[in-house]
Amino acid sequence: GASYAASPGANETYPDPFGTKLTDGLLAPTNEPSYMHDAFAGYVAGSGQNIILDLGQGQEKLYQFRVSYLDTQSAGIAPLGSVTVYISDDSKEWEKLGTADIPTSQPTRMAEAVLTLEHYVSARYVRFNIRGTNYWFFLDEISVIADVENIHSDATYLEAVKNAYQALGTVARPTSGESVDLTLNKTMISHGMSYEIIGRTEDRYPDDGKL
Numbered sequence: 001g002a003s004y005a006a007s008p009g010a011n012e013t014y015p016d017p018f019g020t021k022l023t024d025g026l027l028a029p030t031n032e033p034s035y036m037h038d039a040f041a042g043y044v045a046g047s048g049q050n051i052i053l054d055l056g057q058g059q060e061k062l063y064q065f066r067v068s069y070l071d072t073q074s075a076g077i078a079p080l081g082s083v084t085v086y087i088s089d090d091s092k093e094w095e096k097l098g099t100a101d102i103p104t105s106q107p108t109r110m111a112e113a114v115l116t117l118e119h120y121v122s123a124r125y126v127r128f129n130i131r132g133t134n135y136w137f138f139l140d141e142i143s144v145i146a147d148v149e150n151i152h153s154d155a156t157y158l159e160a161v162k163n164a165y166q167a168l169g170t171v172a173r174p175t176s177g178e179s180v181d182l183t184l185n186k187t188m189i190s191h192g193m194s195y196e197i198i199g200r201t202e203d204r205y206p207d208d209g210k211l
Contacts, residue, residue: 022051023190027068028140030110035070035077040138043130051128051142052196058089060122063180064114064145067100067128070138071111078135079105083113087123094127110140120147120178126190144190147181 021041028039035042043049065085070077083100100113126144130137 019195022139022142022195023053025141028070028110033070033072033108033110035072035075035136035138039140040070042136042138043132044136048132049128049130049139049197051130052091053126053128053142053144053190054091054195055124055126055144055190058122058124059144059146059148061120061147061178062087062123062126062144063117063120063147064143065097065100065126065128066115066141066143066145067113067130068140068143069111069113070108070140071103071105072108073105073135074108076135077138078133079111080113080137081131081133082129083115083131084129085115086127086129087121088125088127089123091125095121095123097121116180118180120180142190142195 021039026039028037067080067083069080071079073079080102083102085097085100086094087097088094097117098115100115102113103111105111128142130139
């Protein structure tokens with residue numbers, strides 16, 4: 001995946017030399033996950049993190065934002081406290097989209113904090129403001145979902161979809177504020193994109209590009 005800048009940086013014990021693991025698509029195991037797994041990045045007790053994801057260019061039809069994390073209450077680790085999502089076109093002026101839903105904690109498992117919008121938005125940058133509690137928290141992946149053509153999809157299928165849209169007269173370019181059509185194909189557009197972390201990472205469990 002693409003590189004990202006972290007401030008103050010990842011733990012040197014578990015380094016992030018390439019800064020790509022938060023968006024590399026390599027997930028921690030769902031069966032008995034352990035905070036020692038290399039897919040995780042650990043964050044110090046009581047800390048907050050601002051993770052700025054660069055989608056490479058302005059993207060349209062964004063509607064879902066996810067943070068995958070370790071859900072456990074052992075070894076001084078706890079689930080996330082809150083996840084607030086913002087978007088921007090220039091990484092300077094930010095618009096708050098809302099707060100993600102965090103599932104009720106269960107014995108050690110993988111979980112996701114998810115914010116799903118009712119209307120599409122457009123942006124190049126997505127900021128995840130992640131807050132912990134008085135314990136450590138461990139992140140696996142951050143994801144942004146949009147209704148866009150998947151360049152890896154079968155060309156015949158895409159041509160059929162295009163023809164269907166033309167027949168319906170719905171080939172106009174979508175704009176922010178349009179209602180989300182959950183029947184359309186979901187595409188993760190955050191995979192492999194760069195991001196920046198603003199906040200402290202626990203030195204023993206660094207974010208070495210794992211999200």
